[in-house]
């Protein structure tokens with residue numbers, strides 16, 4: 001099916017980002033996986049070239065594009081099998097909190113750096129004791145004059161080591177009766193005394209992504225770093241999580257398309273018993289099933305992108321897409337990997353990396369079970 005979402009300008013932007021990937025991403029992927037993070041210099045280059053926060057208005061230092069420019073970046077990065085360069089997390093999940101909920105001084109201070117690559121961001125919600133049950137976080141921020149004193153531990157934080165700025169979900173009201181309204185979002189800058197970047201975690205996939213533990217020990221943060229009102233953190237997160245889920249779905253869809261295309265090429269070339277393995281009925285049927293799922297997924301995601309870009313609230317549908325698209329990706333990658341035989345298990349084959357990178361997508365950004373909880377609630381159950 002033809003896609004009708006993009007205009008000529010988005011197409012040119014796509015061509016230019018593809019060249020950026022060829023030049024700055026692909027040659028470095030092996031090394032990034034070994035070092036467990038993307039080079040800081042590449043973030044800067046991406047910012048200078050206008051690929052970070054491409055939707056941000058020029059008055060804040062952005063290029064003045066729209067959400068579809070972000071979609072282009074997410075899709076092309078996914079198609080390059082680069083799972084660790086957390087551009088979508090920075091541009092389309094974290095910076096929007098500052099853009100929407102920051103006051104003028106905060107926007108002026110942080111947004112230009114977020115767009116030009118001087119500032120890499122992280123968001124710290126998850127803790128060793130709680131992930132899905134966000135209202136029960138234990139990190140506290142206690143008011144002391146014009147500062148908060150932050151204490152607590154966060155884990156699994158993407159960009160944890162690289163970040164210059166981290167939005168930390170903290171309890172400003174520890175009363176359990178007030179669990180949802182007791183959370184505030186506080187921006188903690190790297191270098192603040194008591195903000196400790198901990199262990200870089202070893203993962204099953206997403207090898208080039210820096211995922212870390214963070215600790216806050218009597219970390220004094222100016223009250224001026226709080227986003228919006230005290231106690232409004234949970235409401236802000238709920239408002240922005242729909243885009244986070246859609247962004248994950250967009251990446252999963254694009255990866256599934258790339259995996260399918262590469263598998264179709266492989267089964268035409270690889271021979272067994274004197275014939276291409278693509279000529280066996282099992283291969284045809286399995287890949288026909290995968291292609292159908294991918295095509296159905298594309299129709300749903302493109303519709304959501306269009307409606308989201310037009311400003312529609314899509315809490316239920318974005319949760320559906322996050323769960324369905326990431327489940328679909330895992331099924332498609334698993335099926336496709338089988339056609340690569342032993343090569344599919346070798347890390348030098350991108351399909352093996354795609355397999356390991358896919359699994360976490362059913363876990364982060366809200367587990368797929370939590371997506372179903374949200375969908376059911378929206379259905380009135």
Ligand SMILES: Cc1cc2nc3c(=O)[nH]c(=O)nc-3n(C[C@H](O)[C@H](O)[C@H](O)COP(=O)(O)OP(=O)(O)OC[C@H]3O[C@@H](n4cnc5c(N)ncnc54)[C@H](O)[C@@H]3O)c2cc1C
Pocket residue numbers: 123124125126129130131132133155156157158159203206211360363364365366367368369370373
């Ligand atoms: C690579 C990676 C990167 C990440 N990046 C970040 C980040 O940048 N920032 C951040 O804050 N977090 C991040 N996370 C954390 C991630 O969002 C959490 O792991 C996720 O939300 C699940 O929380 P948990 O691990 O505590 O699991 P738990 O909440 O303990 O869940 C365990 C299991 O119980 C199920 N479950 C829980 N509640 C329910 C329920 N009500 N009904 C049915 N089933 C339920 C879950 O679905 C899951 O299967 C990252 C995680 C990973 C692995």
